[in-house]
Amino acid sequence: MFVSSAPARLLGCLCTAAILAFVSGGCANKTSTAVNGISSGGGAPAAGSIMIGEYGSLTGDKSTFGHSTDNGVELAVKGVNAAGGVNGHPLAVDVQDDAGTPDGASSVVKKIITSDKPTAVIGEVASTLSIQAAPICNAAKVPMISPSSTNPKVTTLGPYIFRICFIDPFQGTAAAKFALGTLHAKKAAILTDAGNDYSIGLTKFFTQSFTQGGGQIVVSQNYGKDDVDFSSQLTQIKAQNPDVLYVPGYYGQVGPIAKQARAIGLTVPLLGGDGWDSPKLVEGAGGPGGALEGSYFTNHSSMSNSDPTIQKFVSAYKAGYGGQQPDSLAALGYDSIGVLADAMKRAGAPADGDYSSLAYRAKLRDAIAATKGYKGITGTITIGPDRNAIKPAVVLQIHGADYKYVTTVNP
Ligand code: PHE
Numbered sequence: 001m002f003v004s005s006a007p008a009r010l011l012g013c014l015c016t017a018a019i020l021a022f023v024s025g026g027c028a029n030k031t032s033t034a035v036n037g038i039s040s041g042g043g044a045p046a047a048g049s050i051m052i053g054e055y056g057s058l059t060g061d062k063s064t065f066g067h068s069t070d071n072g073v074e075l076a077v078k079g080v081n082a083a084g085g086v087n088g089h090p091l092a093v094d095v096q097d098d099a100g101t102p103d104g105a106s107s108v109v110k111k112i113i114t115s116d117k118p119t120a121v122i123g124e125v126a127s128t129l130s131i132q133a134a135p136i137c138n139a140a141k142v143p144m145i146s147p148s149s150t151n152p153k154v155t156t157l158g159p160y161i162f163r164i165c166f167i168d169p170f171q172g173t174a175a176a177k178f179a180l181g182t183l184h185a186k187k188a189a190i191l192t193d194a195g196n197d198y199s200i201g202l203t204k205f206f207t208q209s210f211t212q213g214g215g216q217i218v219v220s221q222n223y224g225k226d227d228v229d230f231s232s233q234l235t236q237i238k239a240q241n242p243d244v245l246y247v248p249g250y251y252g253q254v255g256p257i258a259k260q261a262r263a264i265g266l267t268v269p270l271l272g273g274d275g276w277d278s279p280k281l282v283e284g285a286g287g288p289g290g291a292l293e294g295s296y297f298t299n300h301s302s303m304s305n306s307d308p309t310i311q312k313f314v315s316a317y318k319a320g321y322g323g324q325q326p327d328s329l330a331a332l333g334y335d336s337i338g339v340l341a342d343a344m345k346r347a348g349a350p351a352d353g354d355y356s357s358l359a360y361r362a363k364l365r366d367a368i369a370a371t372k373g374y375k376g377i378t379g380t381i382t383i384g385p386d387r388n389a390i391k392p393a394v395v396l397q398i399h400g401a402d403y404k405y406v407t408t409v410n411p
Helices: 016-023 063-082 102-116 127-139 152-157 168-181 197-212 231-239 251-263 308-320 328-347 358-369
Strands: 050-056 091-097 120-122 144-146 161-163 187-193 216-223 244-246 270-272 296-299 374-376 379-381 393-399 402-409
Touching: 050 063, 050 102, 050 328, 063 091, 063 308, 063 328, 091 102, 102 120, 102 127, 120 328, 120 358, 127 144, 127 152, 127 161, 127 197, 144 328, 152 161, 152 197, 168 197, 168 244, 168 270, 168 296, 168 393, 168 402, 187 197, 187 231, 197 216, 197 244, 216 231, 231 251, 251 270, 296 402, 308 328, 328 358, 328 374
Parallel strands: 050 091, 050 120, 120 144, 144 161, 187 216, 187 244, 244 270, 270 296
Antiparallel strands: 296 393, 374 379, 393 402
């Protein structure tokens, strides 16, 4: 996607409300999906645009992650540009499809850095892919903002690497507390995606917290990224008679896991993490009222929150993307541009006009690091000394095709 438009006026306050003021009323009409740098906004970026790179899974087994994020990014960029851009310059985004693979992530990020000379890079969603590409951005001194990778390792990979979401020691603890306190579970089973840093991390943090809280992990099983048959793991899990089954995986396999669990008579609630969040989750579990009905997962935000800013975002998103309900990835993609534009505003215009120079990117890095109290769709974002955001998590319950808000867990 190259999104650009002539700046109308300078943006005074780059908060979510200001960005949204310009995107409501359905001005986000995405005409096509940009893959591999093919523009969707109608040709090359406008002269004087500030280039931002984005890498994500637009194809492959996690493709809703990439598309939702990209829609949110696009919506935010349109809002920023309609409000005058940053220092009078429109933002342009080059999104590259990494196909959801580590090799893909490395190669497209290298390509973005060499061909676009971006001011900053947005991505990835999946922690394993952010971990893969972060050292490349850090070595090139290009600020990288992951909207949604939650594994702690991501931001340890260098001073140019940031995220605007909470991390998994918190998310795993939130799930464990919910299992103990609300579900009154004493015995938990865990089914882990063994090749996924995110899933391995959540397994560890959930286990620590659940056992510290007096619970017991009665069985822990693994699966691989290409597995489609989980019956042997589920049979072993059922034999231990757990009160809850924690499945910290991605939506593509969670649906079939739920179906197969119910098929063998394992009826306990399933509990998951943000990796469940996808418009395809419920479909994979047999549709509304199917195998995931009543199960719970921790997430970044609830789109049913009546907060007017959130509802305005939901309306603008629906108007721009065929009536689709945004997921939290869309909101986080949106907020990552908001945080970036806000930091650029604070970094000031470079004297030489070069937004891709090492000197400017160092200033921008410092400005991102200094982000405090940015009001986003997904909550108030303050970047801490470890370049992570500290934010609450919500617990959602699956009801039909929707997610019902259950509770908020504060850090
Ligand atoms: N947190 C997940 C990871 O780190 C990615 C994710 C975020 C997926 C939000 C869905 C929603 O891998």
